Amino acid sequence: MASKHNNKIRVRFAPSPTGAPHVGNIRTALFAWLFARHHKGTFILRIEDTDTDRVVAGSVETILEALDWLGLEVDEGVKSFELQVSSQRLVSLWPTSFKKEKNGVLQEVGEYGPYFQSKRLDIYKKYAEELVAKGHAYYCFCSEERLEQIRKEQEAKKLPPKYNGHCLTLDAAEVKKLLDGGEAHVIRMKIGHEGETVLNDVIKGEVRFKNSLIDDQVLLKSDGFPTYHLAAVVDDHLMEISHVIRADEWLPSTPKHLLLYDYFGWAKPAFAHVPIILGPDKTKLSKRHGAVSILDYREAGYLPEAMFNYLAFLGWNPKTDQELFSRDELIKEFDLDKVNKANPIFDIKKLNWMNGQYIKKMTANELQSVILNEAKRSEGSHGLILGSFANAQDDALKKVVKLAQERMEKLVDFAPLTDFLRQDKLDYDAKILIPKGLSQTQCKTQLQTALDVISKIEAGDWQEEKLRKTFLDYCEKNNVKRGELLWPVRVAVTGLANSPDLFAVMDILGKKKSIERIREAISKL
RNA sequence: GGCCCGUUCGUCUAAUGGUUAGGACAGUGGCUUUUCAAGCCAUUAACAGGGGUUCGAUUCCCCUACGGGCUACCA
Numbered sequence: 001m002a003s004k005h006n007n008k009i010r011v012r013f014a015p016s017p018t019g020a021p022h023v024g025n026i027r028t029a030l031f032a033w034l035f036a037r038h039h040k041g042t043f044i045l046r047i048e049d050t051d052t053d054r055v056v057a058g059s060v061e062t063i064l065e066a067l068d069w070l071g072l073e074v075d076e077g078v079k080s081f082e083l084q085v086s087s088q089r090l091v092s093l094w095p096t097s098f099k100k101e102k103n104g105v106l107q108e109v110g111e112y113g114p115y116f117q118s119k120r121l122d123i124y125k126k127y128a129e130e131l132v133a134k135g136h137a138y139y140c141f142c143s144e145e146r147l148e149q150i151r152k153e154q155e156a157k158k159l160p161p162k163y164n165g166h167c168l169t170l171d172a173a174e175v176k177k178l179l180d181g182g183e184a185h186v187i188r189m190k191i192g193h194e195g196e197t198v199l200n201d202v203i204k205g206e207v208r209f210k211n212s213l214i215d216d217q218v219l220l221k222s223d224g225f226p227t228y229h230l231a232a233v234v235d236d237h238l239m240e241i242s243h244v245i246r247a248d249e250w251l252p253s254t255p256k257h258l259l260l261y262d263y264f265g266w267a268k269p270a271f272a273h274v275p276i277i278l279g280p281d282k283t284k285l286s287k288r289h290g291a292v293s294i295l296d297y298r299e300a301g302y303l304p305e306a307m308f309n310y311l312a313f314l315g316w317n318p319k320t321d322q323e324l325f326s327r328d329e330l331i332k333e334f335d336l337d338k339v340n341k342a343n344p345i346f347d348i349k350k351l352n353w354m355n356g357q358y359i360k361k362m363t364a365n366e367l368q369s370v371i372l373n374e375a376k377r378s379e380g381s382h383g384l385i386l387g388s389f390a391n392a393q394d395d396a397l398k399k400v401v402k403l404a405q406e407r408m409e410k411l412v413d414f415a416p417l418t419d420f421l422r423q424d425k426l427d428y429d430a431k432i433l434i435p436k437g438l439s440q441t442q443c444k445t446q447l448q449t450a451l452d453v454i455s456k457i458e459a460g461d462w463q464e465e466k467l468r469k470t471f472l473d474y475c476e477k478n479n480v481k482r483g484e485l486l487w488p489v490r491v492a493v494t495g496l497a498n499s500p501d502l503f504a505v506m507d508i509l510g511k512k513k514s515i516e517r518i519r520e521a522i523s524k525l
Numbered sequence: 526g527g528c529c530c531g532u533u534c535g536u537c538u539a540a541u542g543g544u545u546a547g548g549a550c551a552g553u554g555g556c557u558u559u560u561c562a563a564g565c566c567a568u569u570a571a572c573a574g575g576g577g578u579u580c581g582a583u584u585c586c587c588c589u590a591c592g593g594g595c596u597a598c599c600a
Contacts, residue, residue, distance in 0.1 A: 015600090018600075051600065147598085160527045188598095204529095204531095227597090227599085248594065249595065249600090250594095251529065251530065253595075275530095284593075321549075343592085344537065344538090347535095347537065351550095353549090354550085406563050406564095407561075483559055484559090487559050487560065489559080491559095494560095497560065499561065500561080501560095503559095
């Protein structure tokens, strides 16, 4: 589609502030952002707060927070300076400069404002009236009751529900009289019934709609606020949006928008309807499916990099076998022509795997600072990440992080994986101390042996690899099966049937504590 | 009900008018190993159905089925 804007790419993410931002909305924002970055365009945040009943206080801040978490910087429109995206993060996307206060001043940046639709009421009124003057819209005074009745009748007759044009029959004098009398009214589109409206969607291709089936949509509500249809078209035009990137559910109302552009005599932007994310039951992802607020995933211990990567692959892929992508690689590869038409299902298992991959890819130092940052951020409500290591020194933490890293899938896995290291008294069933093929007494002997081996180790040699060598050498020289000696010792020091590596654990515990725990085990037998 | 969109392994998906229909997650089996995890190797598993078009269709067209979305003075 030819662009009227000298090919300058301008896209907007235009959520309505009705609560915490949904995974699906954010994925749409991500596509738009990626598209903007790929084409060196502008990513705009516009707030569509035209439904006064549904607006939820604090939503805009939450939206900003979600965008910030994923590193989707806003170039123009609504921003908050309480949240700062740092390009110098230790780990590419992690918000190191996060500030907890949510009462920061929202600011608007850009020359096309205001970017809150509630601040543009006079603009919409002007354009709605312009359409009336041009004969493409009309005043409607029908009451809710009357509309309800029309709908019921149509339903009974199995007709498509549509406004029946009741107020279309009013002549100019009558309209003026009603208007002057302060009668409640809306402005509706007047849609010609002939022909069809053709959309050439960037993703869906050509889609045809019969004009006779299009409803006379309300443009301006009786409270003076515009409906989405008017507001979006007017703003997208005024803000010189080049590509309208939005979810599939908007496809059916697109002909109304196309008609509006024609009525105004405006050039049309390109439209790209992206597939909707479905839950495991194949219906639109919603609260029934558990976590749908994008920020819930932060609380659940997912990394923004992983979330970003995963979301990018829901309905899009680069047509190669590569699946792990950095932000820059995604920017380089992403384009609308590779977006799928079918609706993908959100698969938490693949997200988990991907998150684990990102965790493993980090250096232990990076992971440590990420864990520390996240623990600090979620302090209070979710200070569970560090668990028993909440007040540990950085030095002590380093080895623990390394030990947990391989088996962590999410950040919140850290505490349960490492708790046993800090417990004063381990609580476990003595039976699990005994490896297969050994009797209780034999097991006891093995633990005794371990104490002997340990007693000969100098304090300065108390270190993972030296411990490993000492024990393995002992086994070899004395013809002891590794499992028969090492299993009981490992259970003794961890209290767990399944645990991290014995020598890493003993290293962290220290000689004294290790001996204590082995003695404790012996006494249990 | 009407309108619109969609349909390749369970899931995310690739490819092609002629292929053993490829990869990843999950599953299963094995290796490794002090256990678990990780890692490595192997493996199960898909073109919704029916008509065309064609020498040949998973691929192009039509129909059906199924799934989804929309059908508000909500977005």
